[in-house]
Every structure is written in C-alpha cells, then in structure tokens.
Amino acid sequence: MVHLTKSKPPKSAMVVAVDSLSRRSMTHYELETRLQEKGFESSEIEKVLDRLQKLGYLNDQDFALMYSESRLKHYSRRRVQQDMKNRGLSPQLIEQTLESTYSSAMEYEQCLALAKRWWIQEGKRWEQRRESDPAKRTVPRELWIQQKVARKLIQRGYPTEFVWKVLANPEVCLNNDTE
Template identity: 40%
Template sequence: MKSALDTALIFLSKRALTHYELKMRLEKKGYAEDEISEAMERVEGWGYINDQAYALFFSQSKLSIWSRKRVQQELLRRGINSSIIEDVLDQVFKAEQELFQCLNLAQKMWSQEAQRWETSYQFKKTYAKIPRELFLKQKIGQKLAQKGYPLYVIHQVLEEASRWD
C-alpha cells in the first residue's frame, strides 16, 4: 500500500486541490489521521497546497462566467476559509464588473426567451394573459437569481430590458 504522502502527491499531480479537498480524499482512502497530518504538513511545506493562491486563481478563472456569490459558494464548498475568500473576492470582483457581466448575460437570455415566447409560451393558456415584457423579465430575473447575482443588480439590469426589443 502506498503512503499517504505518495497518494497526496498523485492527487496533486492531477490538479490543484485545497487543504480540505486533499484531506478528505486521503481520509476516504482510509489512511490514519496521524499519517494524513504528516503528509499534509509536508506538501504544505513544499508549497503544493496554498488555499489563498487556489482561491485567487479559481476566482480569476470564473470571473467572466459566474457571479461573486456563486464563486464564494463554490470556494466555501471546497473548504476554503471565509476570510481568505472575502480577501480574494475583494481583489478580483469589482461591483461594476458584475453589473456589466449580468447585463450581457441578461441580454442573451432575453433574446433566447423572446424566441421561446414567439414559438411556444404565448400559445399556452397559462401564459396568455401575461404581457410579453413582464413574462420575459420574470423569467430572466429568476435565472439571474439562480446564478447568484444580487437582487439590486438584477433590478438594475431589468430596468434596461425595455430597450432591448
């Protein structure tokens, strides 16, 4: 059987992992707690695990496709300390950037949902009495909220929506 250190190095050779992710993988393999601790200390000492650098790289890579909140949730899920997350997100995400990103995404969604309205939604009895613009705003607002955009950003974006047709 390989040592915990060997297994940790194999895991880290495939992709970067957070401290938490590596520890969980080693526990899942059945290594003893003291062997895991020793392996974790060694790889951290060598600089193979750095949650701050991981969070920074991850945030920068998701900057153009995810909201700040979604990145925050994903980093928390990966076991990164919330203070590290806040520091990194303050460096990477700017408020106007998120608004611009949300606006671009909403415009794409608007054209997609408008096409769906024209081909199917308007013919359904449940939607027949709802005005097209209101329906599209509700649909897009829900999708943006699911993606983690703050409500004040969604409201600003949807105010612009009346100009998109």
C-alpha cells in the same frame, strides 16, 4: 488452468494525494478529507499535507485566487464566496481574494451582459412556445421573459437590487427585440 492475479500493493498517502492533485487543484481541506475517506491515519495525512505545502503543490491562497478569477465572468461574488466556503477556505482568505478580483461595478456590468444574452434566448423560447401552443399567449412576452431572466440571475447569486436595476434598464430589452 486458472491464473491468479496478484493483488496490488496499497498506495501510500503521498501517492493518493499527488494522484488527486494531478486531476484537479484542491484546497487543503478537500485533500485532507479525501485522504481521510481513503482510510489513512491522521498523523500520516498531516505529514503528507505539510510536505505538499512545502513543495508548493498545495497552496490555498493560490487556489483561491485562481478559482475566483476563473469564475469571474460567469458567477456573482456571492456565489463564488459560497463555493469557496464549501471548499473549506477560511473566511479571511475568501474576503481578501474577492476584494482583489471582484468590484461592484464589474459585477453589475457582468449581470447586465448576462441579462442581455438571456433576454434574446428567452425571447426565442417564448416565440417557439407561442407557435407550438397558442393557449400560452395569455402571459405577455416581456413579463414572461423578465421573470425567466430574473430567476436565472438570482440563481447565479446576483444581488436582487442588481437584478431589478438591470431589468429596468431599457437597453436590455430594447436592443435585443430587433435581433
């Protein structure tokens, strides 16, 4: 005997939206896009988004602040700004949020801290490479490490002037050579 399974009733736009928001915070744009991909009508999507905003579950300003603060210790202002733009936040909201969470001095200190940590890591890698393959001794240690650290910092979005200023700082390489 073959048991037929009952098909599930289609989910409403509100159920899909709340389900999506229960997994992670989203911007208005992200949730709207998700609902469009699920095939809901634009009028139904707008009603759901308005309702969620009134209930306080969808707030781009709160999202921007939370997102910016969570990325503060790991990414540069430029990188966070680009990520927020990709998530559909308005340029005015992005700028306002970043003004309240990022400062140049703090971003420089963060860049310096990452450079110190990565200098140690790359120094250990250089030693391992030198031991495993003696032919790799042609590139001077400091130059090799400096290039690796600079590349990582630039990939994180730090301004080039910060990167070169940090790498010119003697405490980055001197304090870490003894460890």
